[in-house]
Amino acid sequence: MRYRWNIGSLAWITHRITGIILTFYLIAHIFVLSHLKDPVAYNKIMAIMKNPLLKFGELILFAIVLMHVFAGLRITLLEFGISTKYQKTMAYMGALVVGVLWIIGTFYFLREVL
Amino acid sequence: MIKYYTFKIKRYLPNETPKTRWDEFRVKLNNMERVLDGLIKIKETMDGTLTFRKSCAHGVCGSCAMKINGKNRLACQTLVKDLPEIIEIEPLPSLPVIKDLVVDMTLFFQKNDKVLPYLINEEPPPQRERIQSPQDQHKILESITCIMCGSCTTSCPVFWSDKEYLGPSALLKAYRFLFDTRDKATEQRLKAITGQDGIWRCHSIFNCVEVCPKEIDITKHILKLKRLAIKKGFKGGQE
Amino acid sequence: MFSWLLHRITGVILLFGLMYHFILMHFLGHDNYSYEAVMQRLVDPSWKIFNIVFLLSALFHGFYGINGLITEYVKGNSMKNFLKIFIFILPLILAFFGIKIVIF
Numbered sequence: 001m002r003y004r005w006n007i008g009s010l011a012w013i014t015h016r017i018t019g020i021i022l023t024f025y026l027i028a029h030i031f032v033l034s035h036l037k038d039p040v041a042y043n044k045i046m047a048i049m050k051n052p053l054l055k056f057g058e059l060i061l062f063a064i065v066l067m068h069v070f071a072g073l074r075i076t077l078l079e080f081g082i083s084t085k086y087q088k089t090m091a092y093m094g095a096l097v098v099g100v101l102w103i104i105g106t107f108y109f110l111r112e113v114l
Numbered sequence: 115m116i117k118y119y120t121f122k123i124k125r126y127l128p129n130e131t132p133k134t135r136w137d138e139f140r141v142k143l144n145n146m147e148r149v150l151d152g153l154i155k156i157k158e159t160m161d162g163t164l165t166f167r168k169s170c171a172h173g174v175c176g177s178c179a180m181k182i183n184g185k186n187r188l189a190c191q192t193l194v195k196d197l198p199e200i201i202e203i204e205p206l207p208s209l210p211v212i213k214d215l216v217v218d219m220t221l222f223f224q225k226n227d228k229v230l231p232y233l234i235n236e237e238p239p240p241q242r243e244r245i246q247s248p249q250d251q252h253k254i255l256e257s258i259t260c261i262m263c264g265s266c267t268t269s270c271p272v273f274w275s276d277k278e279y280l281g282p283s284a285l286l287k288a289y290r291f292l293f294d295t296r297d298k299a300t301e302q303r304l305k306a307i308t309g310q311d312g313i314w315r316c317h318s319i320f321n322c323v324e325v326c327p328k329e330i331d332i333t334k335h336i337l338k339l340k341r342l343a344i345k346k347g348f349k350g351g352q353e
Numbered sequence: 354m355f356s357w358l359l360h361r362i363t364g365v366i367l368l369f370g371l372m373y374h375f376i377l378m379h380f381l382g383h384d385n386y387s388y389e390a391v392m393q394r395l396v397d398p399s400w401k402i403f404n405i406v407f408l409l410s411a412l413f414h415g416f417y418g419i420n421g422l423i424t425e426y427v428k429g430n431s432m433k434n435f436l437k438i439f440i441f442i443l444p445l446i447l448a449f450f451g452i453k454i455v456i457f
């Protein structure tokens with residue numbers, strides 16, 4: 001079924017999809033970390049993590065976290081009393097902040113790889 | 115200014131065939147006319163089998179809500195001049211279609227019944243009516259203007275996937291009585307809307323606000339309900 | 354309602370936790386996530402508390418979200434109930450593993 005999107009429903013679907021991805025990532029993250037007790041295994045994983053491809057993956061993860069955080073922040077602020085008059089402004093501002101933070105993040109990530 | 119418009123209408127005629135199809139009609143309309151005028155013209159001069167609901171034709175009864183160009187609105191309140199030349203018309207989403215643009219609203223009204231849409235006050239009534247001050251009335255003024263057209267509930271993505279959800283229209287009705295100073299059944303009402311299928315299912319998507327023909331900020335009201343429920347520490351239901 | 358409120362609260366906890374996590378692990382250079390550095394931090398009790406709170410918040414927040422998804426998208430009551438029990442147990446197991454590594 002086709003239905004017209006607007007900024008509110010776009011924010012919601014982003015929030016939802018990134019949320020699902022993050023929960024799965026969380027499961028994997030805990031699982032991996034809980035198997036890292038001795039330095040050998042730890043350093044091995046860390047060496048793998050240096051791979052530029054995985055670094056790029058981390059950047060995407062960073063973007064997903066940012067999107068989820070700011071979509072959630074908007075909803076929480078609305079729920080705790082910010083007027084719904086500003087819901088659209090908040091959504092656009094959020095998208096802007098996500099973009100800016102992600103670019104700053106990219107800079108740092110790149111510095112680590114190079 | 116008179117212009118030709120193409121009406122693309124999603125047809126469903128269960129007596130002929132169980133399949134839906136799209137029909138196209140070319141209609142000449144001036145820029146003062148509305149989608150409803152186009153539909154009436156089609157029914158009267160081109161295809162008498164076209165079925166849709168209408169009554170007041172002035173945005174008061176709420177019977178002509180349908181999906182026009184991807185968005186729920188009242189056919190009698192949408193001027194054709196505000197639309198592109200091709201006008202796509204479908205029945206309201208996610209409710210069972212009876213015929214063409216007529217949907218079965220039973221589910222929608224059942225949700226409405228669940229929030230006890232009547233005044234509850236056991237106190238003996240005064241000599242004359244129960245007086246409400248203008249300030250008190252002002253608190254619920256916006257929610258009173260609802261005409262129960264069903265646009266909001268059927269535009270809600272949560273309602274699309276979860277038919278147990280009460281939906282914006284019923285929650286707005288709950289607000290209308292919860293914030294009515296003459297009503298005394300706060301506990302009972304909160305219980306009805308704080309279950310698993312009540313206010314906690316609202317994710318502030320604003321699709322309902324986007325479509326309401328009475329321009330009610332429904333989400334604002336639901337958010338107030340959430341704050342009220344939190345303040346009263348109300349649990350209700352499993353969640 | 355309490356779970357709903359807790360979902361919001363853990364959301365805010367995660368916001369600050371993640372900020373700290375990201376800055377420490379990624380922006381402040383390499384030394385912070387060598388094996389020795391991580392282990393040294395784990396010994397510190399305040400870090401233990403931070404880690405456990407962070408872990409539990411994340412688990413609750415994530416699985417409350419999934420619980421909502423199941424309510425909204427899964428059709429059929431038996432399937433719904435099965436999945437709900439499953440996602441009640443799964444985070445408990447994960448919490449066990451997580452706390453184990455933090456404490457020992």
Ligand code: SF4
Nearest residue numbers: 260261263264266326
């Ligand atoms: S709140 Fe608006 S969209 Fe919803 S039923 Fe009432 S009038 Fe229609």
Ligand code: FES
Nearest residue numbers: 169171176178190
């Ligand atoms: S016909 Fe009454 S609202 Fe459109």
